[in-house]
Amino acid sequence: xxxxILDLRGINKSFGPVHVLHDIDFTVQPGEVTAxxxxxxxxxxxxxxxxxxxxxxxxxxxxFEGEQVHIHGPRDxxxxxxxxxxxxxALCDNLxxxxxxxxxxxxxxxxxxxxxxxxxxxxxxxxxxxxxxxxSVRTQVASLSGGQRQTVxxxxxxxxxxxxxxxxxxxxxxxxxxTRQVLDLVRRLAEQGLGVVxxxxxxxxxxxxxxxxxxxxxxxMAAEVLTKDVTHGQVVELITAGRSGDLGIARPESAxx
Amino acid sequence: xxxxxxxxxxxxxxxxxxxxxxxxxHVDGPSTRASLxxxxxxNRSTIKALVDGLAESGVVAxxxxxxxxxxxxxxxxxxxxPHAAVVMAIDVRVEQVAMALVGLGGDILGRDSWNxxxxxxxxxxxxxxxxxxxxxxxxxxxxxxVGVGVSVPGVVRRADGLVHEAPNLHWTDVxxxxxxxxxxxxxxxxxxDAELGALAEHVRGAARTASDMVYITADVGVGGGVISSGRxxxxxxxxxxxxxxxxxxxxxxxxxxxxxxxWETEVGEAALCRALALPExxxxxxxxxxxxxxxxxxxxxxxxxxxxxxxxxxxLVTVVNMLGPELVVLGDLFxxxxxxxxxxxxxxxxxxxxxxxxxxxxxxxxxxLGRDAKLLGAAELAFxxxxxEV
Numbered sequence: 001x002x003x004x005i006l007d008l009r010g011i012n013k014s015f016g017p018v019h020v021l022h023d024i025d026f027t028v029q030p031g032e033v034t035a036x037x038x039x040x041x042x043x044x045x046x047x048x049x050x051x052x053x054x055x056x057x058x059x060x061x062x063x064f065e066g067e068q069v070h071i072h073g074p075r076d077x078x079x080x081x082x083x084x085x086x087x088x089x090a091l092c093d094n095l096x097x098x099x100x101x102x103x104x105x106x107x108x109x110x111x112x113x114x115x116x117x118x119x120x121x122x123x124x125x126x127x128x129x130x131x132x133x134x135x136s137v138r139t140q141v142a143s144l145s146g147g148q149r150q151t152v153x154x155x156x157x158x159x160x161x162x163x164x165x166x167x168x169x170x171x172x173x174x175x176x177x178x179t180r181q182v183l184d185l186v187r188r189l190a191e192q193g194l195g196v197v198x199x200x201x202x203x204x205x206x207x208x209x210x211x212x213x214x215x216x217x218x219x220x221m222a223a224e225v226l227t228k229d230v231t232h233g234q235v236v237e238l239i240t241a242g243r244s245g246d247l248g249i250a251r252p253e254s255a256x257x
Numbered sequence: 258x259x260x261x262x263x264x265x266x267x268x269x270x271x272x273x274x275x276x277x278x279x280x281x282x283h284v285d286g287p288s289t290r291a292s293l294x295x296x297x298x299x300n301r302s303t304i305k306a307l308v309d310g311l312a313e314s315g316v317v318a319x320x321x322x323x324x325x326x327x328x329x330x331x332x333x334x335x336x337x338x339p340h341a342a343v344v345m346a347i348d349v350r351v352e353q354v355a356m357a358l359v360g361l362g363g364d365i366l367g368r369d370s371w372n373x374x375x376x377x378x379x380x381x382x383x384x385x386x387x388x389x390x391x392x393x394x395x396x397x398x399x400x401x402x403v404g405v406g407v408s409v410p411g412v413v414r415r416a417d418g419l420v421h422e423a424p425n426l427h428w429t430d431v432x433x434x435x436x437x438x439x440x441x442x443x444x445x446x447x448x449x450d451a452e453l454g455a456l457a458e459h460v461r462g463a464a465r466t467a468s469d470m471v472y473i474t475a476d477v478g479v480g481g482g483v484i485s486s487g488r489x490x491x492x493x494x495x496x497x498x499x500x501x502x503x504x505x506x507x508x509x510x511x512x513x514x515x516x517x518x519x520w521e522t523e524v525g526e527a528a529l530c531r532a533l534a535l536p537e538x539x540x541x542x543x544x545x546x547x548x549x550x551x552x553x554x555x556x557x558x559x560x561x562x563x564x565x566x567x568x569x570x571x572x573l574v575t576v577v578n579m580l581g582p583e584l585v586v587l588g589d590l591f592x593x594x595x596x597x598x599x600x601x602x603x604x605x606x607x608x609x610x611x612x613x614x615x616x617x618x619x620x621x622x623x624x625x626l627g628r629d630a631k632l633l634g635a636a637e638l639a640f641x642x643x644x645x646e647v
Contacts, residue, residue, distance in 0.1 A: 030547075178397070180390065183369075190541075208371035
């Protein structure tokens with residue numbers, strides 16, 4: 001078995017008196033889509049933000065490609081090759097696709113931007129993902145559809161040679177057909193060998209793209225299972241009750257926040 | 258044909274020329290009127306009449322080229338309009354289904370895909386999901402597909418799209434073509450995945466200039482598609498292509514086809530997983546990730562994939578000797594193989610194959626279309642009858 005690209009052990013996180021994450025163990029395998037599911041407030045987004053370096057963790061260990069690392073901020077995470085795509089489309093409307101993809105990391109020398117080089121790299125990345133729905137890489141992001149924007153946000157992750165991509169409800173703001181396009185792209189990311197984490201509330205989407213499913217219940221990891229081994233019903237039970245048959249937390253009723 | 262045929266009437270000639278022109282634009286992309294006239298061997302005024310007719314019905318548009326090539330008034334650039342004719346391409350694989358709407362000129366306008374598990378692999382489920390998704394995609398893009406092409410990893414009867422056997426999908430005698438066309442209400446053509454991969458490489462990929470080529474694909478199973486003298490080699494009923502079931506290792510592993518030691522059992526996805534010490538049902542991405550991390554160290558590649566490379570080369574020597582292609586394209590999972598493996602295979606084939614030596618070295622390449630080859634091939638299959646009708 002390949003070693004996990006990202007391995008979290010015993011992660012704890014509190015906001016003041018609220019203990020949000022309890023001893024979370026979570027692994028991401030290269031080339032697989034891991035769906036992170038859970039009810040509202042279960043800690044999904046917090047976990048992703050901890051990985052991305054936005055929230056510091058209180059205790060626990062993080063291993064990246066087998067080596068222990070300390071993530072103190074988003075820059076550390078980006079440096080390791082961890083990229084996050086948020087549901088609220090973190091792109092700048094007034095910039096074009098190339099400017100967005102290189103925002104904050106522009107290429108150039110002697111104080112001048114190398115526009116041609118950046119444009120070429122952006123186009124190459126979109127082609128490598130078989131994205132053919134965007135006409136020109138100089139289109140302003142404001143004029144793109146929601147699906148196209150998420151495509152750009154995801155392509156950004158590929159451009160920067162990321163090894164792990166975390167997608168926090170990438171399809172929440174999208175229509176049905178655009179959701180399909182984005183999920184197709186998510187799968188192609190994994191097929192290129194990246195480790196992909198997908199947060200989603202839609203069970204159909206999860207079953208269609210994910211290779212494994214991690215269920216959070218009230219800040220605890222209820223179960224990490226292979227998609228092919230479970231049914232919709234079992235996953236819903238894990239989300240709502242924290243256990244299903246032999247799976248899940250031994251005594252969910254004693255779980256406290 | 259030996260019997261004399263009736264003379265062609267002017268409108269038939271015109272239709273023939275129009276189809277030829279459209280096919281040229283569809284395959285080679287935008288061209289100037291002058292180059293169309295030169296390459297089709299038609300008079301400039303004939304080209305003008307044809308292009309005007311097509312422009313009027315919105316199938317092509319004309320534009321002044323941005324770059325001038327010489328003195329004089331520039332010849333107008335003729336561009337195929339993707340939305341003028343849209344087909345639906347469907348690639349049914351063992352672990353997933355991918356589909357796309359493809360416009361005239363070969364642009365992918367929209368796409369969708371989903372994983373298959375044991376329950377959703379049932380033909381009825383797959384057809385239902387395809388129908389749902391087809392409607393979504395067509396509504397979103399506001400187009401009406403005029404044809405459908407389907408790629409299936411199995412033995413397919415071309416005439417009516419009956420899937421005789423698709424062992425890895427566990428399908429037997431599924432009337433896929435007629436069932437799909439009943440649901441989608443457009444003509445549906447079904448083809449073998451490797452054959453369509455070969456078609457895609459021939460039309461849009463690495464084999465555009467090669468008239469004799471073989472496309473070898475590895476997904477869960479291994480198959481081959483053959484283009485001979487510029488045309489697909491079909492055999493009786495169109496069943497050519499089960500190259501994965503040549504026996505290369507007598508007494509080897511048992512194969513579901515009834516033989517022992519088929520090529521597929523030595524170079525298929527399961528064999529690759531064994532070589533990489535992964536479980537045999539590891540997801541595709543995990544295999545790709547492992548191959549990529551392995552590629553960094555040449556010794557590790559030689560050590561772990563040495564035997565795999567040997568079996569791959571051995572089968573290819575037979576393929577090259579038997580079919581005499583000028584080019585072999587390795588597709589799908591094989592595109593993830595480290596360059597070192599492909600180089601070694603090329604070297605061995607060149608050394609051991611009589612035919613390869615005779616033609617000065619058969620070229621062996623990784624597919625530039627990668628995972629999309631079969632999808633694009635399915636689109637070309639659907640375009641075949643459409644081009645003469647638009």
